[in-house]
Amino acid sequence: MAKHADLSIDFLGFKCENPFFLSSSPVSSSYDMCARFLDAGGGGVFYKTLTTTIPEECSPRFDAQRKEATPFIAFKNMEQTSDKPYQENLDMMKQLKEDYPNKLIIGSIMGMDEDNWEQMARDVTATGVDMIELNFSCPQMTYEGMGSDVGANLELIDTYVKAARRGSHLPLIAKMTPNVEKMEPSAEAAIKAGANGLSTINTIKSITGLDFDSYTALPVINGKSSISGLSGKATKPIALRFIANMAQDMNLQGVPISGIGGIETWEDAAEFLMLGARNVQFTTSVMQYGYRIVEDMISGLSIYLAEKGFEKLEDFIGIALKNIIPADDLERDFKILPQINYDKCVGCARCYVSCMDGAHQAIDWDNEKRKPTIKEDVCVGCQLCLQVCPVYDCITPGKVLFKEEDQFGKGSLSEWKENASNKRDIIVGMYDWI
Numbered sequence: 001m002a003k004h005a006d007l008s009i010d011f012l013g014f015k016c017e018n019p020f021f022l023s024s025s026p027v028s029s030s031y032d033m034c035a036r037f038l039d040a041g042g043g044g045v046f047y048k049t050l051t052t053t054i055p056e057e058c059s060p061r062f063d064a065q066r067k068e069a070t071p072f073i074a075f076k077n078m079e080q081t082s083d084k085p086y087q088e089n090l091d092m093m094k095q096l097k098e099d100y101p102n103k104l105i106i107g108s109i110m111g112m113d114e115d116n117w118e119q120m121a122r123d124v125t126a127t128g129v130d131m132i133e134l135n136f137s138c139p140q141m142t143y144e145g146m147g148s149d150v151g152a153n154l155e156l157i158d159t160y161v162k163a164a165r166r167g168s169h170l171p172l173i174a175k176m177t178p179n180v181e182k183m184e185p186s187a188e189a190a191i192k193a194g195a196n197g198l199s200t201i202n203t204i205k206s207i208t209g210l211d212f213d214s215y216t217a218l219p220v221i222n223g224k225s226s227i228s229g230l231s232g233k234a235t236k237p238i239a240l241r242f243i244a245n246m247a248q249d250m251n252l253q254g255v256p257i258s259g260i261g262g263i264e265t266w267e268d269a270a271e272f273l274m275l276g277a278r279n280v281q282f283t284t285s286v287m288q289y290g291y292r293i294v295e296d297m298i299s300g301l302s303i304y305l306a307e308k309g310f311e312k313l314e315d316f317i318g319i320a321l322k323n324i325i326p327a328d329d330l331e332r333d334f335k336i337l338p339q340i341n342y343d344k345c346v347g348c349a350r351c352y353v354s355c356m357d358g359a360h361q362a363i364d365w366d367n368e369k370r371k372p373t374i375k376e377d378v379c380v381g382c383q384l385c386l387q388v389c390p391v392y393d394c395i396t397p398g399k400v401l402f403k404e405e406d407q408f409g410k411g412s413l414s415e416w417k418e419n420a421s422n423k424r425d426i427i428v429g430m431y432d433w434i
């Protein structure tokens with residue numbers, strides 16, 4: 001039987017049985033929905049954001065970004081906060097906490113002004129939930145000064161965190177907007193004002209596509225549309241960079257981060273954890289595939305960690321952070337040539353076309369034999385061919401060549417050469433992940 005690592009992990013003083021959470025959205029918008037996720041094994045839920053008045057929603061309200069045969073790679077929504085009466089939501093959260101005392105239940109709120117933030121924090125605290133998330137990040141609120149308007153405004157962050165703190169003694173988690181160049185100033189402002197943790201990312205302002213008859217962005221609502229939030233797999237790279245930036249920020253050291261953005265599988269989740277997130281949340285993947293994706297996440301992550309020799313998840317958190325360095329610190333004195341495994345090559349010529357039109361004309365093509373050959377003297381080792389090849393393991397990293405000594409400082413070349421074989425293992429080792 002496969003060995004399993006311990007996935008339990010502390011988050012702001014609460015011992016969670018695993019790091020897998022629903023993020024605040026339709027997937028966590030009632031007692032019944034949250035209960036089904038918790039029964040499937042989830043570690044906890046961030047309940048759908050409450051406002052004291054129910055917002056008016058439009059129909060339709062979704063669109064998706066597709067590519068070739070994929071169902072969709074990103075998802076646009078125009079939805080705001082909960083469509084259920086305020087008191088009904090409070091009652092459901094109370095019931096959830098009573099019925100699931102060992103799961104982490106987090107209320108999410110969005111106020112309209114200081115008094116409203118304070119009152120909502122007080123009301124949610126009275127339900128008995130464990131923590132409160134402050135939604136500073138929904139990009140499609142129809143009221144000014146709410147959602148991502150707050151997340152990009154340091155003064156409003158300060159005012160509303162303090163208001164929520166007056167209404168609650170519970171840990172407060174600020175949910176940050178990715179619709180900024182740098183998230184750290186907003187995060188630092190939230191922590192300085194009294195927040196205890198951070199969640200990120202919420203959705204990214206977007207237009208997914210246009211309708212070619214009505215000349216309107218999608219979805220079309222009576223002939224018009226709006227810019228609104230993008231989520232799902234294609235947003236993961238953006239989310240990961242925000243997580244890394246925050247986890248490396250000297251002023252945010254020790255602040256627990258909850259990672260969100262395009263998480264569908266245990267591998268996606270592991271990437272956030274490696275960059276310092278202590279748990280992960282997801283919505284779009286549940287909207288596509290249902291709550292039971294959490295079963296695969298639990299078994300996949302615990303088996304992977306055990307295979308890698310980790311007894312507990314805690315030891316894995318942030319393990320990749322030391323390897324994310326500024327671009328000017330990267331070593332640039334070698335190139336790794338691609339190698340083609342001709343037993344696997346199907347002769348599709350995609351490597352040839354991409355190299356010819358998109359790179360350095362470093363692949364020869366034999367049309368008779370439908371066979372590509374790498375021109376080693378021209379190849380710069382960019383490995384575009386490896387990225388476009390449709391056959392797994394057909395093109396892999398091969399020979400490591402060091403640049404001429406006079407192209408970079410003397411001394412380092414000889415050091416490099418001494419360690420060459422070892423270096424190659426390290427360099428090539430990273431491709432195990434592909």
Ligand SMILES: Cc1cc2nc3c(=O)[nH]c(=O)nc-3n(C[C@H](O)[C@H](O)[C@H](O)COP(=O)(O)O)c2cc1C
Pocket residue numbers: 023024025026048049075077079080081082108135138175201202203230231232233235260261262263281282283284285
């Ligand atoms: C339809 C929809 C509604 C959402 N509603 C909320 C909300 O009420 N509060 C909130 O904090 N985030 C909300 N979100 C954002 C998600 O919680 C999450 O931050 C975002 O979708 C990125 O994660 P994902 O790629 O796993 O979906 C919503 C997302 C979607 C798709």
